[in-house]
């Protein structure tokens with residue numbers, strides 16, 4: 040495919056080239072040329088912030104504020120044990136947020152992810168505990184169930200034309216009902232601490248708590264980013280298109296190295312990196328790659344940015360929509376298994392309460408726009424760091440659920456306000 | 472005259488299209504040959520854009536036959552039309568505001584390397600293509616939302632040239648363009664013809680039409696109102712076909728002006 044398209048493109052471009060062989064590539068004199076090196080990076084950064092492209096900045100600042108506040112209230116907050124807890128518990132809701140991220144990129148919403156996650160934990164428990172099924176087979180069947188459920192939502196939305204909000208609202212109630220029905224006579228079901236559920240649980244760490252494990256992960260991440268950036272820079276330079284200056288690459292990789300090695304050090308003070316967190320991070324890397332570097336990801340962004348334009352570009356809009364909801368369903372089911380692994384039980388309350396709100400909040404706080412077409416899956420990590428920090432912090436201070444709900448709601452509202460405002464100032468800066 | 476093949480690349484026979492209570496197209500015929508530029512003209516609301524969208528698969532036809540290279544085909548979605556090699560620049564441009572220029576140019580036909588989008592190759596080619604259309608765009612990596620109307624227009628035109636079209640349809644491509652860019656687009660149309668592509672050009676500008684078109688097909692109130700050979704037809708004849716009468720607003724205005732001049 041790629042080979043033929045390449046030669047074809049040459050022809051079309053050649054047609055234009057001789058159409059205007061006299062034309063000289065001109066640079067717009069009004070264009071603000073970016074200065075070389077670190078200073079240029081800084082001015083560019085300032086310009087972006089003023090233009091409303093806040094990126095991860097509000098979250099990082101918010102996180103620092105939140106951590107400072109809790110640390111002054113309880114000296115235990117920044118202890119290795121507590122930070123390790125945050126890292127473990129953010130993974131479950133984080134998986135839901137990854138799936139939601141796809142839906143939000145379309146400018147839609149999936150209200151069913153909480154209920155689907157609860158249903159998934161119940162199904163898994165019934166397979167394994169009641170029927171003695173191999174847990175890995177049960178895992179596959181559970182995730183397939185999530186995919187089918189999501190695809191069903193997507194089908195009603197894309198083919199029948201029911202608003203996604205309504206379809207998934209029905210799902211929110213209906214799938215929770217099904218879970219209660221399934222668990223009905225037994226109440227909650229305990230699941231043996233083995234197989235996939237052991238790996239996702241609190242007693243499972245990367246490379247069996249070996250200190251080297253955490254540093255290996257940090258080193259791998261940093262090395263991958265460095266290699267990727269350098270290869271990209273070389274290819275771009277060879278092709279004669281703008282490339283990142285080496286100083287900027289050094290800065291970015293340096294920042295990642297500091298963050299990841301500090302995190303590794305802190306986690307090593309406790310027990311190492313929980314495997315649940317490792318799997319969550321791996322999922323983020325894979326999904327980020329799919330969204331940014333494959334034509335499927337490009338289609339998701341295109342549909343989120345303009346349905347008519349996407350349709351006229353030959354994109355099967357209905358298929359993209361159905362697949363996105365299926366992905367959301369899959370991640371909801373996986374998230375359900377993460378939840379089940381926290382207590383090794385499928386409970387009647389699984390996936391209810393504030394689970395859905397927290398997943399939505401995480402994606403939005405992390406910077407994925409509710410208006411579609413804008414965002415990155417890393418928002419699931421950033422947002423979950425904020426949310427899980429608040430939750431764990433409030434738990435440490437023995438705040439009751441009522442207060443927790445109100446504070447989380449306040450943070451979500453703040454995030455949505457930032458989203459709306461930055462969208463407005465982006466419009467003003469011509470980047471709507 | 473450029474050599475014109477015997478079977479038309481695209482032929483419409485008795486095409487009709489309704490939108491609810493509006494009969495937008497009635498029994499329309501149209502033929503385009505390879506190496507030929509057909510101008511499609513008509514007043515506002517005559518049905519030109521609708522005709523283009525039926526060919527491009529945006530609005531499937533209600534009645535009639537579309538023949539592609541002599542064979543009856545059905546075009547029900549944009550993908551079908553693209554498969555035949557029909558590239559369309561729409562009047563309402565339809566670009567994705569959130570994607571950057573490169574992503575829009577290659578949307579639906581990304582260059583890939585081992586299954587992964589090859590951003591570097593796409594960016595290099597985009598820069599080449601745009602600079603030859605002599606358009607100034609701050610960067611090919613900024614979202615479409617931040618471009619001016621004319622810049623978007625050029626991006627949309629450039630988009631039609633990605634891939635290997637056999638028929639290029641341009642719906643008022645120069646409407647938003649400056650003097651130089653208009654000349655570039657007209658040059659481009661002539662080059663496409665020389666390369667043996669078929670071109671359908673919609674324009675309200677008779678000077679442009681006379682400059683590049685071989686044939687002029689007139690639509691009036693959703694029906695054919697004559698096909699003229701550009702060389703042997705005067706501008707007045709075409710205008711009277713567009714307005715539907717020899718006595719029309721344009722001739723009356725001209726008569727008034729000659730009177731005033733006396």
Ligand SMILES: Nc1ncnc2c1ncn2[C@@H]1O[C@H](COP(=O)(O)OP(=O)(O)OP(=O)(O)O)[C@@H](O)[C@H]1O
Nearest residue numbers: 490493495513514515516517518519520521522562
């Ligand atoms: N999607 C639609 N739904 C309903 N009616 C439509 C639609 N598109 C076009 N029409 C109607 O069809 C008729 C032809 O419109 P069309 O856009 O084809 O005109 P046009 O010849 O391109 O005009 P212009 O020169 O102004 O671009 C108009 O009466 C218009 O109202």
Ligand SMILES: [Mg+2]
Nearest residue numbers: 519520521562
């Ligand atoms: Mg029109």
